[in-house]
Amino acid sequence: MAEILGNTVQQSILLHGAKNNSLPHSLLFSGQEGIGKKLCAINLAKTMLCASGNACGACPSCVQIDHGTHPDVIMIEPNDKGNIPIGNDEQEGSIRWLIGRISLASVHNQRVIIINDAHCMNIQSQNALLKTIEEPPAHTYIILISSERNQLLPTIRSRVAEYVFHPLGDSDLVSILEKSGIDRQKFGSIIPVAGGSASYALTIADDTLFSQLKDAYSAIASFVCQPEIFSYELSPIIQNIGAYKTIDLLINIFRLHCSTKSAVPWLYSALDQTHAVEIIKILLELRRGIAHNINIRMALKGMLYSLCFAK
Template sequence: MSDTPPPPDQIDGAPHPRETVRLFGQDAAEAAFLSAFNAGRLHHGWLLTGPRGVGKATLAWRIARFLLATPEAEEDGLFGAPPPPETLDVDPEHPVAHRLLAGSDPGLASITRSVNEKTGRMRDEIVVEDIRALNRFFGLSAADGGRRVVIVDCADEMNVSAANALLKMLEEPPERTTLLLISHRPSGLLPTIRSRCRTLRLSPLTPEDMRAALEQAGAEPPEHAEHLAALAAGSVGAALRMTALNGLGIYAELMAVLNSLPRLDRPRALALAEAAAQRGAADRFELLLDLIDTALVRLARTGATGQPPVPEAASGEGQILARLSPDAYRARAWADAAAEITARSRHGRAVNLDPAALVLDTVFKMQHTAAG
């Protein structure tokens, strides 16, 4: 990974969504938008929802490219309306495609978290000034009468003032303008924003679509793509992160530690903790904590349902989970442990606790739960 952080709307190690040629696994969402477009029911506000990393931003840029490059029926004059489009694909050589890649199309505004001019640092939220900048965009770009598209990535990051400013635009949308709001957690948005948008929900990717999406992003799919799909929960973004940080290897080591419980393979546990504490390993430490959460959830689910999740996220995982969580009673114990471990991890990170100590504390809690 580069030392320079990517823009707020780009996953580290992946192309920017405007550069992504194809969208995998989201045919239903694309078909729903095309159906509305072809029926003349193009809503002014669209809420693109679903887990992180499944292609919401890619779909938003595909829709923007399509809308800006596709003339309306009446613009074709004497020859009548063209046949309705069957895909959102736009020729890469189309002028709109070139302008979007260059970030120079006057019909598009992309709203993300911005840099605070006073501190020179990226803000943690989208502020009202970011939304109000759209007024200037609409005023400057309305002269040619073409379509206008706004992408907000992501709407979850708007503060209260920014959300209220956007709500006013949704209530009185500028003519021929489509607003595309990307949201990982739509329940956190203002109900009035949700009610003024049509929702397109994107789904987690299958292992086959995951493999294709990884290849498009320039990442070599692992030998066990089903393991990666299970750990990433169908999210290409999560899969790219795990591929870059050897997430499959880390999870396999975590399973080896769990397999030793309740006696605990201490040398292995120490090696896992020390790897997380190495200099420059902050990203791997964060990933390890996330993978511990994943393992605990899968343990609880195994006991609650009577069978391990499918597909496995590591070789032999199913047998390990079934032994440690054979019934509903053990499932409850693991669920309680997950809540406590998550709270401890959050506190430990907040006070900058030594990573190795935090990992070992977590492992000992898992050992205690396994022994109970």
């Protein structure tokens, strides 16, 4: 797992457990998006099933895992609607389908189940999976991956061994951006806003999207300084990169505003730090509401009006 940047302690512990058959059978990899949780889960599966036991990347098992065709590695991802449904035995990718697959004998000695973005399971799906997580079949390992651990039921969280992953360092982000062919001149703008996430860094490497986020930041900041009618529409950005990522990146920009203004010429100088902090609180409240299908546009507008009225 040495090729995965960051979180070396977590990787070392997991690798040691895999090689010594001491891993818990149900695990949770938690931490923000884009910090290597899924890559680590895949490499862990390779280590457990690799012919050499070292995730060599070249043996038939490792190659099958890379191509998503290994019979004993099942990857569950959210569907096009962003959900992991409870479904039925015939609905591939659903929780009941997964439970049915787990009940069958494995082809090799060990089997690894990876549920990416596990928080996208609704309550029914999580409850259906609970017994399997509590008592997995022999030689079966279940890895839940989540950037929103609090959306997992307490009964789920209490039955897994949790490994918390942390944001990547600036040097790690530089390496990732370089490997992705991003212009080095952009690094100084991208890295402070990425918040330690490779996914976010690569997202805002898109000039058009980064410009839209800056416009959203400026619209919010200018409204708080000179409240009139707030008409900025976040929906084009949300439709492009999703609600969580949109709000997270705006939070990162306002945090950057609080930390320094002189080094970032496009930050809105008229906004004082006190109100920038209040805006961050509003955005965090919006973020919590996403899971409950909050109307982001109306909620943001209402909370900004309340902030300005209180001012």
